[in-house]
Amino acid sequence: MIIQAPYTRPVPFTNGLINNYALLPEKQWSSLHLRLPSELGNGGLRIFTHQNLHFYRGKWKFYNSTGFQALDEVGTNDLIDFRISRNHHMQSAYVQGVKKFAWDVTQVDGIRMFIPKALLPSDRRIIDKKIEQFILNVNINLLIDHLFEIDPAESNNTLLLEAKFLELIHYFTQHLNKGEITQLLENNRDYEAKQIETAKEILDHHLSNPPCIKALSKEIGLNTRKLKSGFRDTFGITIRQYIIQQRMLLAQDLVINSDYPISIICQMVGYHNRGHFASTYTKYFGHLPHQAREKTN
Known part of the structure; x- marks a missing residue:
């Protein structure tokens, strides 16, 4: 034809x-x-x-x-x-x-x-x-x-x-x-740096259910490679590592400074499996969540 x-x-x-x-x-x-x-x-x-x-x-x-x-x-x-x-x-x-x-x-x-x-x-x-x-x-x-x-x-x-x-x-x-x-393209670098900061802010506001890399890439207008490499270069860790880090810091604050049950805190920071949450918490802080609460009390 x-x-x-x-x-x-x-x-x-x-x-x-x-x-x-x-x-x-x-x-x-x-x-x-x-x-x-x-x-x-x-x-x-x-x-x-x-x-x-x-x-x-x-x-x-x-x-x-x-x-x-x-x-x-x-x-x-x-x-x-x-x-x-x-x-x-x-x-x-x-x-x-x-x-x-x-x-x-x-x-x-x-x-x-x-x-x-x-x-x-x-x-x-x-x-x-x-x-x-x-x-x-x-x-x-x-x-x-x-x-x-x-x-x-x-x-x-x-x-x-x-x-x-x-x-x-x-x-x-x-x-x-x-x-x-x-x-x-020199001016474009400043734009990309701002978009990486925007990506971090989006993750901070959606820690319990963060967007996937592809969705985050579309939201900030950078391709996935620029997003991943730019994030790592800017903050020294990968996006996945950052999400886990911020979840654990939030969980630690809630364990020590709130009366929420550990099971609820687990869900609040995006974990559906309490065992997984507890093991990740232990890797970060060297003790289980309930042990941190007992020390505080």
């Missing part, structure tokens, strides 16, 4: 996929998700549009060999295309001097961005050189990894996915026009 659609214009592109190839649309927040019909394959495409800036996150697999041919030429509407694959390979048909969009799309897991030409350097050679610098930056790689970690089919992820897209486009256009990506 060959899919033909006007690639650089999101509305005709979307309508073509829906009307001619039976993709199933679902409007979610500021995006449209197109799902492959079950007889053709699985997965889909999430489309975001911002006036003359738009970007796609595609993850699908057709059962049969499928190609794509655009009905419009590269550079139409003064929009420049950029593609990024999961293995961090970044390409642009415009930069490569290709006239027509055409490629195999049987199985896709990638990102597509169309950026106004006015936001980019006029010399394609400059763009080509800076793409390589951009895609090799460690922090940009982490941002791209985070984008690929977000499930594009899940409606609850829509706003986070859009935010990460816009962050990536921001850094990319700034890098192309203003300087090296490393310099541009």
